Amino acid sequence: MSDSLVILLTGAFAAVACSLLGTFLLLRGMSLVGDAVSHAVLPGIVVAFLLTHSVSALPVVLGAAAVGLLTVFLIETLVKTRRVKADASIAIVFPALFALGVLLIARFLDQKDLDLDCVLFGEITFAGLDTVRLLGAEVSQPMLVLGGAMAVNLVFVIALYKELKLATFDAALASALGISPVLIHYLLMGAVSVTTVASFEAIGAVLVVAFLIVPAATAHLLTDRLWLMLVLSASIGIASAATGYAAAMALNVSVSGMMAAAMGAFFVMTWLLAPREGVIGRLVARRRARERFALALVLARLAREPADERELLSDLAWPRERLDEVLLALKRNGLVEPSGQALRPTPMGLGFLSATAG
Secondary structure: OOHHHHHHHHHHHHHHHHHHHHHHHHHOOOHHHHHHHHHHOHHHHHHHHHHHOOOOHHHHHHHHHHHHHHHHHHHHHHHHOOOOOHHHHHHHHHHHHHHHHHHHHHHHHOOOOOOHHHHHHOOHHHOOOOEEEEOOEEEEHHHHHHHHHHHHHHHHHHHOHHHHHHHHHOHHHHHHOOOOHHHHHHHHHHHHHHHHHHHHHHHHHHHHHHHHHHHHHHHHOOOOOHHHHHHHHHHHHHHHHHHHHHHHHHHOOOHHHHHHHHHHHHHHHHHHHOOOOOHHHHHHHHHHHHHHHHHHHHHHHHHHOOEOHHHHHHHHOOOHHHHHHHHHHHHHOOOEEEEOOEEEEOHHHHHHHHHHHO
């Protein structure tokens, strides 16, 4: 398997694994908690390494998952005091835990056995160099680990789709139906912790945060349907990985950085161009609404009594150019007709006025 394909698959697997969970974090208003967990698991990784003197998967995953759940518990405990808001709680907990991890590395590992830059930024371009033998063939270990994380998260979301949906949108209903929102919450946070540590070596914490938040935020601009949002989020993540890799190769820059930049570009384009939620779409919708209101206003005046342009100018106090534009639109759409020297609404115009008023 070529290095390019390994890098693309590694990025795609990470994108899907993160975006599936990120969708639920976004809908729960917990995107920053995902950011906090992805950084705060560092001391768990370091402690697991110090206890086992190994970077093998199981101890590291267990250490990271434990600290990830601890992070969520501490944040929620501070929030429940009602003296600290959610954003402040996140800002208190995750820098403290992340700093603890950095201090542990500096004190006990001297950045020789566990590289902080690797944890933060990763290096996806080296994914093809770290291999293991599988069924007699050399296979990229980061690709294998992230493929496993993607598969586990896919099974997790499919198996608990109803529970995740209910606990996300209506926790009270979930409780009434015998579903524990607290259990679902901690299962989700545990999955975020495991996915984060599975992604560290290949893509780093920074790109993990991007994959957790940006594809889901982009998909949310396009739809409100959960299943479609999940599909779009994963698709946007894959497209960002592929586009970012191609651009990085063309420009000879960081692959991870360009993947994150590609996600940002997709978000900005969607934010501007989305049919319903996009900035341009909303501006167009507002302009159309203003035009419909202007047409309805003139029709309402003419329905009360036919009038000529001079009377309309006097009654509406509009500039002449504005009135000419509205009258032209009314005539072009067959909403008014002559009545001697004046104008009156046609049956179609009266129907338009009724529909607008309704």
